[in-house]
Amino acid sequence: MADLVKFGLDGLVDVLKAAGEPTRLRLLALLAAGDLTVTDLTEILGQSQPRISRHLKLLGEAELIDRYQEGAWAYFRLKQDGKAVALTRALLKYASENDPVLLRDGDRLAAVKRARSERAQAYFSRNAAEWDELRRLHVADEDVDSALINLIGNQPINAFLDLGTGTGRMLQLLSGLYRRGVGVDASRDMLAVARSNLDKANITTASVRHGDIFNLPLDAQDFDLITIHQVLHFLDQPELAIAEAARMLRPGGRLVIIDLAPHALEYLRAEHAHVRLGFSHAVMEEWLRKVGLHMEKVQDLHSGKEGGQDLTVTIWLARDPRLLIAAGQDHPSSPALAGRA
The missing domain is CATH 3.40.50.150 (Vaccinia Virus protein VP39)
Structure with a gap:
């Protein structure tokens, strides 16, 4: 937590404003677990693609997430470096693992990853x-x-x-x-x-x-x-x-x-x-x-x-x-x- 003292007031407020919204905090928790597309996130959160995309744009502007293109797909994940990310990870640690919304998100994330695994395994089996x-x-x-x-x-x-x-x-x-x-x-x-x-x-x-x-x-x-x-x-x-x-x-x-x-x-x-x-x-x-x-x-x-x-x-x-x-x-x-x- 020592990095927190390095924030100026404006910088600290910017990070808290970016993360301090329910959907964006849920997105950050999901993206801390790996790479996900907008489609994945839409399926997990049950929200529209434009809404999810707008929240991702705000998180990107706050330098909290990475975005990288893979053909027609764009993948997102929580950044691994930076003071803003260190603060965000610290905030996520204070989220209760028994929160019903986060538990439901976790279950849906597991389902998305299972489907991803099945598709990957099918390709792997064809070439094994x-x-x-x-x-x-x-x-x-x-x-x-x-x-x-x-x-x-x-x-x-x-x-x-x-x-x-x-x-x-x-x-x-x-x-x-x-x-x-x-x-x-x-x-x-x-x-x-x-x-x-x-x-x-x-x-x-x-x-x-x-x-x-x-x-x-x-x-x-x-x-x-x-x-x-x-x-x-x-x-x-x-x-x-x-x-x-x-x-x-x-x-x-x-x-x-x-x-x-x-x-x-x-x-x-x-x-x-x-x-x-x-x-x-x-x-x-x-x-x-x-x-x-x-x-x-x-x-x-x-x-x-x-x-x-x-x-x-x-x-x-x-x-x-x-x-x-x-x-x-x-x-x-x-x-x-x-x-x-």
């Missing part, structure tokens, strides 16, 4: 056979996850970005480490799966967004850790995706790439849309060097299978090495990180 076939060719996912966590370490992460998030696997795996997580994917069907998985895991610190991996809809230099998990082999120019990821890193931030080592399974091109048949250490290190990142660690995970029908998974860990040297001359014990030009 293909994904299972690929998994049989390489080391178990659990072994990859364990190696990834060992490489990253257990230090808290402020902002985490997962590119080509797919089912949201990385957002789930690392949910105990990051304060704010974002997953980006070009497939709206996969985003539906990811949202469903985040709902099931009750992860409210992460959100997913539709976007182009080559032109991300995010602010540059905003993330401490970025992962690109089993995505680059689908791209014609993976080095451009790496460059865009580097643009998103804060000074000192880390990029982790998990992908396939070079292999000779040509049928993956035609049957599974693989454009690249794996990446060598030398090629990956050269791409990382060109975008100003320093390779720190590399780990190969062999499947142990025989007969030539196997894949090796490689994890590359790189860091943005930028440091502001000048600032450290007067204060050598606490060097500051510089921004990318």
